Amino acid sequence: xxxxxxxxxxxxxxxxxxxxxxxxxxxxxxxxxxxxxxxxxxxxxxxxxxxxxxxxxxxxxxxxxxxxxxxxxxxxxxxxxxxxxxxxxxxxxxxxxxxxxxxxxxxxxxxxxxxxxxxxxxxxxxxxxxxxxxxxxxxxxxxxxxxxxxxxxxxxxxxxxxxxxxxxxxxxxxxxxxxxxxxxxxxxxxxxxxxxxxxxxxxxxxxxxxxxxxxxxxxxxxxxxxx
Numbered sequence: 001x002x003x004x005x006x007x008x009x010x011x012x013x014x015x016x017x018x019x020x021x022x023x024x025x026x027x028x029x030x031x032x033x034x035x036x037x038x039x040x041x042x043x044x045x046x047x048x049x050x051x052x053x054x055x056x057x058x059x060x061x062x063x064x065x066x067x068x069x070x071x072x073x074x075x076x077x078x079x080x081x082x083x084x085x086x087x088x089x090x091x092x093x094x095x096x097x098x099x100x101x102x103x104x105x106x107x108x109x110x111x112x113x114x115x116x117x118x119x120x121x122x123x124x125x126x127x128x129x130x131x132x133x134x135x136x137x138x139x140x141x142x143x144x145x146x147x148x149x150x151x152x153x154x155x156x157x158x159x160x161x162x163x164x165x166x167x168x169x170x171x172x173x174x175x176x177x178x179x180x181x182x183x184x185x186x187x188x189x190x191x192x193x194x195x196x197x198x199x200x201x202x203x204x205x206x207x208x209x210x211x212x213x214x215x216x217x218x219x220x221x222x223x224x225x226x227x
Contacts, residue, residue, distance in 0.1 A: 010085070011092045013063035017055040018096030021067050022184050023103060024051040026115025030108050045170060049163025056155035068178040069093055074138045074206035078213065080145065090180075097184030105188050114185040117174030118194050126173035126194070127201045133165045134177045134205030135212075142213040177202050 028047040032039035039047070052067070059065040064081070066072045072089045075081035104114050119126035140161045144154045166175040176182040182198035185191070 007085070007088060010063040011088050013059040014066065014089055014092035015096040015099075017059040017063070017065050018067045018093045018180055019100045020096075021048075021051050021055055022097045022100035022181050024048075025181065026101065026185050027104055029115035030104055030111050033111065034108065041170065042167060045163050045166035045175075048166050049159040049161075051159075052162050053155040053159030056158060060155070063089075067093060067096075067180070068202075069180055070134055070178060070202035070206040071138065071141060073203055074141070074210060077207055077210045078142055080142070093180040094183060097180040098187060099184075101184035101188040104185075112189065113191055114189045116185040116189050116191040117176040117182045117198050118191065119174070119197065120172050123194065123197060127197045129169050129173040130176060130197060130201035131205040131208075133169055133173075133175055134202040135209045136165065136205075137161055137177050138206040138209035139213055142209060143216070146213075146217070174198070177205075179203065 025044075025048040028039050028044045032041075032044060055067060056065045064075075066075070066089060069090045072081065072086065072093070076083050076086060101114050104111070108114070137158070141158060144157050162177070165177065169175040174182070176198045179199045179202055182195060186195045186198075
């Protein structure tokens with residue numbers, strides 16, 4: 001999951017892939033609301049997983065298709081991605097998410113939240129859930145990307161994990177796992193009360209996955225096979 005092209009193309013790829021992720025994922029939430037539940041919660045979870053799968057295969061060869069500041073920072077901490085590209089990746093990801101939410105606001109001007117992630121219980125509960133979900137996601141990303149031959153499977157594995165986590169945890173914390181995905185709709189809908197959870201917990205969870213993966217990496221029983 002490293003950049004293979006010049007900075008302009010990788011920035012555009014990250015912006016486009018994050019735009020499509022947020023447009024499709026939060027768009028499914030918005031359309032589920034306006035259609036009286038036609039999409040359903042499982043449908044929303046699958047939308048997030050499928051769009052991630054598609055974007056990894058579409059833009060992965062160009063930018064790595066991180067689509068997520070937490071993943072980018074986790075890959076840097078793991079030594080898998082150059083630190084000099086952090087700023088351009090994060091800017092591209094947040095820009096793509098913001099543009100997606102602007103488009104959804106234009107399409108659905110009366111929708112109150114635009115798919116903003118908010119806790120259904122306590123802030124601490126959602127913080128811990130987001131941290132653990134992001135830890136799992138980052139650990140999967142690191143393990144899958146450990147083996148260069150796993151590229152064809154990466155989209156399916158990562159997309160499946162995101163769909164799985166959104167399926168069981170979405171009703172409680174929103175299962176964002178992605179600061180850009182949460183900040184875009186929160187800014188455009190002006191629902192910023194809980195945004196600190198979704199900016200901090202995913203990053204912390206992703207960073208905590210790095211030392212755990214190093215344990216597996218250095219284990220004498222590690223075969224090098226991807227998850």
